[in-house]
Amino acid sequence: MDQSTRMNVVGQRYNYWNVIDDADPVLYPKGNPTIPHRAVVVKCVCGTVRSVLLQNLRNHRSKSCGCMKAYMQREARK
Numbered sequence: 001m002d003q004s005t006r007m008n009v010v011g012q013r014y015n016y017w018n019v020i021d022d023a024d025p026v027l028y029p030k031g032n033p034t035i036p037h038r039a040v041v042v043k044c045v046c047g048t049v050r051s052v053l054l055q056n057l058r059n060h061r062s063k064s065c066g067c068m069k070a071y072m073q074r075e076a077r078k
């Protein structure tokens with residue numbers, strides 16, 4: 001993989017995720033044809049580490065590991 005064409009996102013923050021490393025590309029969708037999507041290793045504010053698709057961070061489909069979603073639902077019920 002040509003590193004020079006890959007934007008460095010390590011250290012960037014997307015909502016509650018902090019990008020801590022690059023991950024292996026994910027083949028998505030499953031089946032044919034498969035297209036490799038860039039994935040990154042992210043760490044949530046709560047400490048959970050997970051690999052997610054970079055596009056899901058960029059379009060805000062993934063904002064946290066789920067802890068903040070639960071937190072916001074709890075807050076909404078108050």
Ligand SMILES: [Zn+2]
Pocket residue numbers: 044045046047048064065066067068
């Ligand atoms: Zn979390």
